Amino acid sequence: MAKRDPFPGEKFLYGGMANALGGLGTNPADVLKASAMRELSYSAIRMGLYDEVKELLAVHGDDRYSFPLWKKIVAGGISGCIGAAIASPTDLVKIRAQALNPATGRPFYSYPSPWAALGIIYRTEGGIAGIYRGVVPTVQRAMVLTATQFATYDEVKYLLIGNGLLEEGVGAHIASSITAGLAVATTTNPLDLVKSRYMNQEFDKVDGLAVATTTNSLHLVKSRYQEFNKVTGKGLRYSGVADCLMKTLRAEGLRGLYKGWLPNWLRIGPHTVITFLSFEALRKAAGLEAV
Secondary structure, eight states: OOOOOOOTTHHHHHHHHHHHHHHHHHSOGGGHHHHHHHIIIIIHHHHHHHHHHHHHHOOTTOOTTTOOHHHHHHHHHHHHHHHHHHHHHHHHHHHHHHOBOTTTSSBSOOOSSHHHHHHHHHHHTTTHHHHTTTHHHHHHHHHHHHHHHHHHHHHHHHHHHHTTSSOTTHHHHHHHHHHHHHHHHHHHHHHHHHHHHHHHSOBOOOOOHHHHTTSSOHHHHHHHHHHHHHOOOOBSSOSSHHHHHHHHHHHHTGGGGGTTHHHHHHHHHHHHHHHHHHHHHHHHHTTOOOO
16 A cells, blocks of 8 residues: 655654553553653654654665664654753653652652643742753753664664565564664663752752732842842752762762663663554554654
């Protein structure tokens, strides 16, 4: 059957749906809403853009079997960068939804809903700077993840098909996505560890200056203004991502960056398999070309 051209935004929709299904199968129930919000924004953008960026990088003679690996890596990196830069606040909300206080076993943060979380963080932690806290490590991680995930899946799949080992279909999709999951767990573990430690620490809170200025007490306005100016919105343990990385290396060494690799793979491996199987199935059902 001849394949058709996608409608505007169609690949983005299927990418978001596929990742949401992956998150549904690999996230605990209490973070599903935050996970869905993240996948339907960040993941929809990065997965929808991959083919578009590949087309921009293609030259005469490039096809599915000869497209250079380095171009796949670049396409994945660019797609992940754009998706994360736009949707970083949803990643912050998801990370906080997952964070537990080891002393109590309860969440560090408790919000009524993911959307409410964005509003609370905006009001109490410095506005736009607050909801985009951690955007640098988020973008770095997204670039590495998407470059690794898509390039590995794409390359392994067409090596298997091109060498006659498998045909286009579920078998090739499973083999390629399993390999991609292993690669992603290895390349992203250090970034995940540093990003999570930085984002999950306690931050200096911004108190409500606007409330103070509505009162008639000049003394209260002055004291609140001084208090507001003392608030930095900065982390109480790590001053930044680089500081978190260096403190981790000094205290735990290089091996410390790979703490939690197995649980990370047990989560991201199945997520990658479900995501690509769903993405390929949705594209096939819609009459689009395979990834």
